[in-house]
Amino acid sequence: MNDRTGTPEIAGNAQLLRDLQHIRRSGHLPHALLLHGERGCGKKLIADWFVRLALCEHPENAPCGECRNCRLVRDHAHPDVLYAEHSGKRMGxxxxxxxxxxxxxxxxxxxxDLRIFLFTDADGMSIQAQNALLKSVEEPPPHALFLFTAETLGSLLPTLLSRxxxxxxxxxxxxxxxxxxxxRGYAQSDAENAAARFGGNIGKCLAYLSDETTRKAAETAAALTAALAAQNEYDVLxxxxxxxxxKDQLxxxxxxxxxxxxxxxxxxLTDSPVRLGCDAAAAQAxxxxxxxxxxxxxxxxVSExxxxxxxxxxxxxxxxxxxxALMSC
Ligand SMILES: [Zn+2]
Incomplete structure (x- = not known):
């Protein structure tokens, strides 16, 4: 869906975007919205789109991409949109x-009539920070909307999640x-190669195509999986x-x-098509x-x-x- 803002088009997730537009038109925006899904699947892009949707001056055509609010949000300069700053080792x-x-x-x-507070990658949010936020989400001021993105629901307190x-x-x-x-300008063959590795996860494909560390890591992890399947200790080491x-590479x-x-x-255990890795054939082996x-x-x-x-x-x-440790498993 393209809102003519010059920001990247959102691929897929059409039903979700329609649902959110419907909520906006109904005038019943939630006070707290969580967008969850695997890393790289477009949560932040959709969160950004949702902020424009919520604040656009043309509700029937939101987000129009052209009104003052849409432009200010696009430039991360809207005075009523605050981005919570990450800090600490876990980037919470x-x-x-x-x-x-x-x-x-x-x-x-x-x-x-709205102020929006964004907490992206909320998975890293500590219990203390979640508890500190709980009261505001439980009893929000009428104009406040808290918007979260997270990979999994399990990383958030049930009390917070229930709101x-x-x-x-x-x-x-x-x-x-x-x-x-x-x-986005990538060659067809490169795009197909990335999509073969990461399925429809555009964020992971972009990291693979644009970042040398990620590309090398994906190739090494794929080869490691094959070496583990073959029980080849020499190759694993x-x-x-x-x-x-x-360190980053590792x-x-x-x-x-x-x-x-x-x-x-x-x-x-199953033939589930959901994949998080970078080489389905090696994982299958x-x-x-x-x-x-x-x-x-x-x-x-690996956790150790x-x-x-x-x-x-x-x-x-x-x-x-x-x-x-891997060879003795
Ligand atoms: Zn607009």
Whole structure:
């Protein structure tokens, strides 16, 4: 859906966009909206679109993309739209930030009848910060709208969640994904290659196509999955060591390896098409050798490697221990 703002077109999720437009036209916007879905599926793009939808001066045609409010939101310059700032290791929100937002929520809008407070990637929000926000979401000022994005519902307190309208955002079909990538200027073959790896997850495809670290990490994680399926310890250690020189590279590689392990574990039990990893064929090959217990142990080994890296254990030492742990699963 293109709202003529010059911002990237939102691919797929047509029903969700229609639902949100219907809510806007009905005049019954929720006080708290959560957009949830896997990383890279377009939650922030849709959140941005929703803010324009909510504030657009032409409700029958919202978001028009041309009115003053639409333009101010697009430029992240609207005085009634506040973006909660991330902080800390988990990129959550500090209690101080939440208190500041609560104070802001009590202030009347500058420019209409709505103030919107955005908490993107709310998965990293601590229990303390969620509790600090709870009262404002439970008893919001009439003009306040809290908008959250998160990968999973489980990361939010049930008490907070029960006050929200939750809407799922889905990856798009692979062909829609390819169209969206070529519309952004990527070559057809590159777009098809990325879509083959990440299905209809446009955000992951964009990271793969534009970021060297992500591209290398995806290739290493895919090769690691194949090496684990083949029980090839030499290759597992070689591939892990190749990623260990750079901490960011290693982190991304382990994230994608964990996603591959998750896909293999799911494929071992069902034929679910939902994929989070970067190589379905390698995940399928590993699935043939995987029991749920073994999958869980492998996931545990990767989690331990993350904990080691967080404790500043060196990359080479971390991957050597990880290789031994994975091969003994
Ligand atoms: Zn507008």
């Amino acid at each position: 929100f500090s209690v101080e930030t939440v208190r500041m937002i609560r104070a802001e929520a009590a202030i009347l809008p500058n420019n209409g 929200m309208t939750a809407k799922a955002v889905f990856p798009v079909q692979a062909d829609e994904c390819v169209r969206s990538l070529t519309a 070689r591939l892990l060591t190749s990623a260990a020189a750079d 982190h991304r590689t382990l994230e994608l390896l964990d996603a591959q392990l998750r896909d293999a574990a799911v494929l071992a 590993l699935a043939l050798r995987l029991t749920p217990r073994r999958a869980l142990k492998m996931h545990g080994a 490697a993350f904990a080691d890296l967080d404790s500043n254990v060196g990359g080479v030492l971390t991957v050597t221990a990880l290789c031994a």
